[in-house]
Amino acid sequence: NFKSGSEIRQTFLDFFATRGHKALPSASLVPEDPTVLLTIAGMLPFKPIFLGQRQSEFSRATTSQKCIRTNDIENVGRTARHHTFFEMLGNFSFGDYFKEQAIAWAWELSTQVFGLPPERIVISVFKEDDEAFAIWRDQIGIPPQRIQRMGEDDNFWVSGPTGPCGPCSELYYDFHPERGDDNIDLEDDSRFIEFYNLVFMQYNRDADGKLTPLKNKNIDTGMGLERMAQILQKVPNNYETDLIFPIIKTAADIAGIDYAKSDEKTKVSLKVIGDHVRSVVHMIADGITASNVGRGYVLRRLIRRVVRHGRLIGIQGEFTAQVAESAIALSESAYPNVRIREDAIKAELQREESQFLRTLERGEKLLAEILSSLPRTQGGTKGGQISGKDAFTLYDTYGFPLELTQEIAEEQGLSVDIAGFEKEMEAQRERARDAHETIDLTVQGSLDKLAEHIQVTEFLGYKQPQSTAKVE
Ligand code: ATP
Ligand code: MG
Ligand code: MG
Ligand code: MG
Numbered sequence: 001n002f003k004s005g006s007e008i009r010q011t012f013l014d015f016f017a018t019r020g021h022k023a024l025p026s027a028s029l030v031p032e033d034p035t036v037l038l039t040i041a042g043m044l045p046f047k048p049i050f051l052g053q054r055q056s057e058f059s060r061a062t063t064s065q066k067c068i069r070t071n072d073i074e075n076v077g078r079t080a081r082h083h084t085f086f087e088m089l090g091n092f093s094f095g096d097y098f099k100e101q102a103i104a105w106a107w108e109l110s111t112q113v114f115g116l117p118p119e120r121i122v123i124s125v126f127k128e129d130d131e132a133f134a135i136w137r138d139q140i141g142i143p144p145q146r147i148q149r150m151g152e153d154d155n156f157w158v159s160g161p162t163g164p165c166g167p168c169s170e171l172y173y174d175f176h177p178e179r180g181d182d183n184i185d186l187e188d189d190s191r192f193i194e195f196y197n198l199v200f201m202q203y204n205r206d207a208d209g210k211l212t213p214l215k216n217k218n219i220d221t222g223m224g225l226e227r228m229a230q231i232l233q234k235v236p237n238n239y240e241t242d243l244i245f246p247i248i249k250t251a252a253d254i255a256g257i258d259y260a261k262s263d264e265k266t267k268v269s270l271k272v273i274g275d276h277v278r279s280v281v282h283m284i285a286d287g288i289t290a291s292n293v294g295r296g297y298v299l300r301r302l303i304r305r306v307v308r309h310g311r312l313i314g315i316q317g318e319f320t321a322q323v324a325e326s327a328i329a330l331s332e333s334a335y336p337n338v339r340i341r342e343d344a345i346k347a348e349l350q351r352e353e354s355q356f357l358r359t360l361e362r363g364e365k366l367l368a369e370i371l372s373s374l375p376r377t378q379g380g381t382k383g384g385q386i387s388g389k390d391a392f393t394l395y396d397t398y399g400f401p402l403e404l405t406q407e408i409a410e411e412q413g414l415s416v417d418i419a420g421f422e423k424e425m426e427a428q429r430e431r432a433r434d435a436h437e438t439i440d441l442t443v444q445g446s447l448d449k450l451a452e453h454i455q456v457t458e459f460l461g462y463k464q465p466q467s468t469a470k471v472e
Pocket of ligand 1 (some may be wrong): 195379
């Protein structure tokens with residue numbers, strides 16, 4: 001029952017193409033809309049059509065859209081299903097078919113084409129969307145206890161404070177149907193994975209929050225390619241699918257380790273590398289270069305995290321271009337521009353990596369100076385302590401993770417003032433809070449509201465010299 005990532009992508013596009021959808025290539029990760037930082041969903045390129053600002057030549061479209069979601073960066077490697085870079089498969093209706101048809105096709109595709117057992121699918125609907133509930137129950141035949149009514153946060157999509165909006169309905173795969181239908185909790189990701197989201201754009205919201213039905217109702221959907229691959233390939237997480245695992249394997253080979261035999265911490269590092277390398281390859285392919293502002297900063301931060309996690313698993317020296325090669329080889333058939341831009345990708349990576357490695361080296365020198373000024377453990381007296389401030393400078397300016405500083409300190413009979421470090425960290429978080437919002441993009445959030453923030457993109461909050469090496 002194995003289906004490769006490429007087959008899944010093609011199967012989805014073909015399914016909707018034969019149902020009257022225009023198959024379009026993925027848009028760039030750099031959105032046309034200058035106020036949006038990165039493409040976060042398949043609908044973004046169509047946003048002007050949904051908002052009625054542009055006419056579409058066709059009433060139905062289907063795409064596999066490259067997406068970047070930096071708001072999921074902390075989830076990378078920690079959940080089984082989140083990436084910064086992923087592909088969102090989508091079918092769209094611009095004032096054409098609506099709820100009933102979108103649900104019927106989502107069901108047919110999931111169960112008959114991808115072959116998911118119907119009894120393994122659980123549905124969410126917006127709590128007030130009785131219409132969707134009834135379609136799933138009466139026309140599709142889902143037992144009512146397997147249709148969950150959810151709140152606005154997850155199941156109501158808005159494009160901004162005003163404008164088109166509407167309820168969502170999601171399809172979840174159930175890894176453990178034997179646990180029964182009594183206490184279904186869709187947030188429990190040891191049991192469920194959301195794989196397909198249907199947005200029913202049916203209202204216009206005015207300034208007073210009043211909803212009026214739209215004349216032209218739209219459909220916007222998204223299926224995570226990597227998640228469908230996880231389900232169909234029967235692997236424990238998205239990272240072990242054929243879309244990503246070869247990249248992880250390359251990094252593990254360079255480090256001289258074996259993924260399967262690695263401990264959890266090492267696996268997380270390998271997954272971070274596997275994920276971020278895909279992101280940076282596609283970002284550079286789409287013309288982004290590293291810098292300290294906006295999307296350039298996102299790129300820089302991702303590259304530095306790759307380097308740092310490389311060191312955590314024992315890689316010395318430069319390695320990112322080699323890992324990037326395996327990411328390029330994996331996606332060049334679907335996205336030829338990664339091969340066309342190969343030289344630019346590798347050159348940018350090498351430049352950033354060597355610069356960052358030099359910063360790390362300077363940090364090593366600073367650490368040596370700090371260490372030499374402190375008393376050692378001797379004959380029962382406890383040795384000195386690296387101050388929270390120094391540990392934080394090493395972390396924030398020189399890219400030294402706290403654990404690394406601690407490890408080196410311990411080797412020399414010293415300790416680190418952790419509480420002091422945390423205090424500095426908290427102060428930094430406060431300073432950075434506004435700046436972070438600029439990359440905290442979610443579909444549920446208001447894109448327009450976000451756009452206001454992006455005007456001030458820019459991490460000015462850090463007030464640090466160009467060469468800083470902030471990674472987390
Ligand atoms: P989750 O609740 O799991 O974070 P979501 O509700 O934020 O997902 P949507 O905004 O509905 O996701 O996006 C549509 C689809 O895209 C999801 O159903 C999922 O299959 C996929 N997807 C979303 N975010 C990610 C991600 N960070 N990595 C991989 N796939 C994703
Ligand atoms: Mg999410
Ligand atoms: Mg969700
Ligand atoms: Mg969703």
